Amino acid sequence: MNLTLKIWRQKSPKDKGRLVTYMAKGISPDMSFLEMLDTINRDLILKGDDPVAFEHDCREGICGSCGFMVSGQAHGPLKGTTVCQLHMRHFTDGDTLVLEPWRAKAFPIIKDLVVDRSALDRIIIAGGFVSVDTGSAPEANALLTPKDNAEIAMDAAACIGCGACVASCKNASAMLFVGAKVSQLALLPQGQPERERRALSLVTSMDDAGFGNCTNESECEAACPKEISVRNIARLNREFLRASFSHPAK
Amino acid sequence: MSWFTKALKSSVGKKFVLGLTGLALVGFLIEHLVGNLLLYKGADSFNGYAHMLESSELILPAELGLLALFLVHIVLAITVTVGNKSARPEVYSMYASKGGRTLASKTMIYTGILIFVFLVLHLVHFRFGVQSLDAEGRRNLYAAVLALFRSPVYVAWYVLAVCLVGLHVSHGFQSALRSIGVNHPKYAPALEALSLLFGFLFAIGFSSFALWAHFFKGGS
Numbered sequence: 055m056n057l058t059l060k061i062w063r064q065k066s067p068k069d070k071g072r073l074v075t076y077m078a079k080g081i082s083p084d085m086s087f088l089e090m091l092d093t094i095n096r097d098l099i100l101k102g103d104d105p106v107a108f109e110h111d112c113r114e115g116i117c118g119s120c121g122f123m124v125s126g127q128a129h130g131p132l133k134g135t136t137v138c139q140l141h142m143r144h145f146t147d148g149d150t151l152v153l154e155p156w157r158a159k160a161f162p163i164i165k166d167l168v169v170d171r172s173a174l175d176r177i178i179i180a181g182g183f184v185s186v187d188t189g190s191a192p193e194a195n196a197l198l199t200p201k202d203n204a205e206i207a208m209d210a211a212a213c214i215g216c217g218a219c220v221a222s223c224k225n226a227s228a229m230l231f232v233g234a235k236v237s238q239l240a241l242l243p244q245g246q247p248e249r250e251r252r253a254l255s256l257v258t259s260m261d262d263a264g265f266g267n268c269t270n271e272s273e274c275e276a277a278c279p280k281e282i283s284v285r286n287i288a289r290l291n292r293e294f295l296r297a298s299f300s301h302p303a304k
Numbered sequence: 305m306s307w308f309t310k311a312l313k314s315s316v317g318k319k320f321v322l323g324l325t326g327l328a329l330v331g332f333l334i335e336h337l338v339g340n341l342l343l344y345k346g347a348d349s350f351n352g353y354a355h356m357l358e359s360s361e362l363i364l365p366a367e368l369g370l371l372a373l374f375l376v377h378i379v380l381a382i383t384v385t386v387g388n389k390s391a392r393p394e395v396y397s398m399y400a401s402k403g404g405r406t407l408a409s410k411t412m413i414y415t416g417i418l419i420f421v422f423l424v425l426h427l428v429h430f431r432f433g434v435q436s437l438d439a440e441g442r443r444n445l446y447a448a449v450l451a452l453f454r455s456p457v458y459v460a461w462y463v464l465a466v467c468l469v470g471l472h473v474s475h476g477f478q479s480a481l482r483s484i485g486v487n488h489p490k491y492a493p494a495l496e497a498l499s500l501l502f503g504f505l506f507a508i509g510f511s512s513f514a515l516w517a518h519f520f521k522g523g524s
């Protein structure tokens with residue numbers, strides 16, 4: 055199949071950037087989207103041009119490295135799919151596709167389709183973990199976890215931190231990401247000791263990074279390759295309010 | 305900063321208060337709609353009800369409370385919306401929804417601003433504009449309603465405005481619940497349906513007064 059691609063090219067964070075048109079010829083429907091870009095880049099390199107920069111690692115939909123907008127949709131048109139797992143058979147011969155990087159104040163563009171998502175890392179550093187003393191693993195049955203809670207926590211923990219929620223939100227809000235991180239630990243016994251401090255510091259870190267507020271549109275849930283539920287946002291609101299009132303620190 | 309101001313100033317805190325004020329305003333609209341139904345009972349009931357409200361000792365605190373609700377809601381709504389815009393300084397050259405977004409959810413600030421314009425005119429016309437008295441010496445609001453809705457332009461503007469209120473609430477109610485942390489698979493679908501129902505109820509209910517006055521009470 056043959057496609058027309060309009061790809062955002064931006065040399066550096068300071069560069070203005072613009073959409074450049076490329077023709078993708080002889081694309082196999084069995085290729086993944088990133089393999090299709092690989093063929094474009096091979097041609098560019100052979101011509102001595104700068105290849106299109108995009109992030110990727112596992113190409114299995116589990117690492118969260120990849121991600122850009124395909125014709126205005128985060129990770130492209132398919133639900134529950136990262137762009138590395140999106141295959142060309144979902145497009146039609148002759149399609150024109152627009153590829154743009156995630157756009158948010160908190161995600162400055164590094165080059166082409168690559169953005170700096172370290173704001174998400176800083177949120178995790180602010181407390182999105184459980185502190186444990188190293189030593190031998192505790193006896194498995196020492197920590198009792200209700201099965202239902204474990205299921206919801208696991209669903210939240212499926213977040214791969216790709217940033218599609220921020221990219222698809224009209225407000226560039228990171229509430230789904232933070233909601234997932236807070237929920238995943240608030241529902242498990244291991245997360246209890248730091249539960250309140252975590253809710254407070256994650257929200258503070260999120261606000262400091264310049265993400266927007268949540269309008270409750272649920273566009274993030276629809277764009278999330280792991281289909282994380284917006285219920286985690288409601289839980290984040292509860293956790294934050296609860297912690298604000300009850301955390302011992304003044 | 306105290307823990308309280310810190311919580312209020314956070315994104316979650318601002319949306320919490322925006323949601324609470326929105327819910328309170330929805331409560332006010334329910335009361336307003338039910339009260340206005342007395343129009344259908346006739347001049348005596350309607351003017352009597354209005355007089356009862358206006359001569360109550362609680363009218364001043366109630367009106368000040370409403371004013372505060374509106375002011376807090378509007379100030380927070382604008383703050384939140386400005387913050388949201390600045391969170392994405394460079395917009396996409398192409399954007400397509402993957403699901404979730406609705407007409408109501410993406411136009412909250414625009415419907416809100418139009419509601420504000422409507423509100424000011426509404427107060428000028430009905431709260432401050434009507435001075436004539438009925439036979440019993442009460443403000444004759446019933447006659448004022450019929451007189452104002454004689455104009456088809458006024459009816460059209462009023463119906464448009466209350467439909468925008470309905471649109472605002474159809475997303476606002478469910479959004480507010482989520483903002484204050486209320487969401488559970490057991491009852492979320494019912495509350496979402498209730499949100500739509502409130503939207504339709506306000507749009508149809510308030511429109512009905514204008515249309516009734518115009519078409520059945522000698523407006524035209």
Ligand code: HEM
Nearest residue numbers: 269323326329330381412413416417420476477479480483
């Ligand atoms: C009777 C009048 C009104 C009612 C019943 C009402 C109700 C609501 C409710 C329930 C919400 C949801 C809050 C949340 O998401 O937490 C909301 C949001 C909002 N309201 Fe109102 N509102 C009214 C008037 C106004 C006015 C006059 C404005 C003027 C600017 C306004 C602007 C907004 C905006 C911008 C939002 C959404 C903010 C966001 O999350 O993106 N509203 N409203």
Ligand code: FES
Nearest residue numbers: 111113118120138
């Ligand atoms: S490259 Fe790892 S999720 Fe796409």
